[in-house]
Amino acid sequence: MSAQQLPLLIGFIVMALGSLAIFAHGDKRREFRHHTQFHSVVPFIAGTAYLAMLMGTGVFVVNDVTIYLPRYLDWSVTTPILLTGLILTGLHEHPRHSTYVLPAIVLDVIMIATGLLAALAEDPGQKLVWFAWSCAAFLGVLYILWRPVLAIGDRLGGAIETVYRKNLVFLTAVWLIYPVAFAIGPEGLRIIGDTGSLWLILILDVTAKVVYSFLATSRFRSLPVGDASG
Ligand code: RET
Numbered sequence: 001m002s003a004q005q006l007p008l009l010i011g012f013i014v015m016a017l018g019s020l021a022i023f024a025h026g027d028k029r030r031e032f033r034h035h036t037q038f039h040s041v042v043p044f045i046a047g048t049a050y051l052a053m054l055m056g057t058g059v060f061v062v063n064d065v066t067i068y069l070p071r072y073l074d075w076s077v078t079t080p081i082l083l084t085g086l087i088l089t090g091l092h093e094h095p096r097h098s099t100y101v102l103p104a105i106v107l108d109v110i111m112i113a114t115g116l117l118a119a120l121a122e123d124p125g126q127k128l129v130w131f132a133w134s135c136a137a138f139l140g141v142l143y144i145l146w147r148p149v150l151a152i153g154d155r156l157g158g159a160i161e162t163v164y165r166k167n168l169v170f171l172t173a174v175w176l177i178y179p180v181a182f183a184i185g186p187e188g189l190r191i192i193g194d195t196g197s198l199w200l201i202l203i204l205d206v207t208a209k210v211v212y213s214f215l216a217t218s219r220f221r222s223l224p225v226g227d228a229s230g
Contacts, residue, residue, distance in 0.1 A: 004066075007198040008054040011205065015047030018210030026217035031093075031225055035085055039213035042078045046209050049074035063122045065186045066194050071201070072116040078209065079112065080105040083141065085216065086171060090149040090164040092156045104144045111137035119187040131188070135179055142172060163219045170215065174208045 001009070019040050026036025049070035052058055058069035083104050091097045111134050118130035145168055153161045181204060182188055185197035192200065 003195045004198055005054060007195070007202045008050050011050035011202050012047055012054055014206055014210060015043040015050055018043040018206070018214070019047060022210070022213050022217055025214065027220040029220075029225055032217075032220040032223070035089070035220060036217050038081050038085055039217050042081055042213055043209045045078050045081075046074050046205055062120055065119070067119055067187075069116075072112055072119075075115075076109055076112045079108050082171065082208070082212070083108055083145075086145065086164070086167055087149055089160060089167060089216075090145070090153040092153065092158065092160055094152070094156075100144055100149055104141055107137045107140040107144075110134075111141065115182065118182070127188075131179075131183070138175075138179065145172070159223050163216075163223065166219065167212070167216050170212055171208070174204060174212065177204055 019042075022043065023036065023040035026039065027033065028036065052070040053068050058073075060067055060069070084101050087101050087104060088097055091100065114130045114134040114137065118127050118134060121127040121130055150164075150168070153164050178201075181197065181200050184191040185200070186192075186194050
């Protein structure tokens with residue numbers, strides 16, 4: 001097994017087991033079970049991507065840098081799911097949640113797609129442009145979560161608002177490390193190599209998907225039924 005395959009194998013196993021653990025442990029009450037369902041799907045999707053990368057599918061070298069295409073495909077599906085879960089929580093399942101969910105998803109997918117373009121770009125200037133554009137989309141996502149959604153949730157109040165705030169702080173703190181990991185990795189300044197970058201992203205992915213989803217779905221357990229409406 002090569003040095004690169006070990007973090008990928010561990011990623012596959014942790015994601016597969018994490019998916020089962022979240023499904024088994026999450027809240028099953030009718031009001032909250034959709035959160036348990038889509039949070040357990042997130043590591044399942046990531047497990048699929050780690051399996052593909054382990055087998056070398058969609059892994060190719062551009063300009064001496066190894067590009068892991070399944071990673072970007074994984075993120076482009078899982079990050080919208082995580083955002084949808086968080087915004088639904090923040091808006092207390094309000095029927096007009098799509099006002100905020102849709103723009104957040106569009107910005108988020110642009111963030112991941114332009115991140116892939118930054119990885120693929122061979123010219124350093126173009127790489128920087130795509131990296132900056134991806135960061136701009138990321139700031140847009142953070143704005144939606146920290147301004148309108150937080151303000152509406154605060155107005156509605158209730159115990160679910162505490163869950164939103166805790167999940168929001170955790171998600172923001174972990175997601176902010178991704179652009180840093182990208183910048184110091186082989187796709188950016190090359191301060192850390194391919195294997196180091198795989199381990200760093202493994203830790204981030206396990207925290208952002210398994211630990212976050214486990215905590216997020218467990219936190220609903222403390223809520224009384226009926227609180228979802230605020
Ligand atoms: C990239 C490219 C450079 C600029 C930015 C990025 C942000 C990535 C993020 C990824 C989050 C992934 C998660 C995966 C697990 O579910 C694409 C690295 C801003 C925020 C949470």
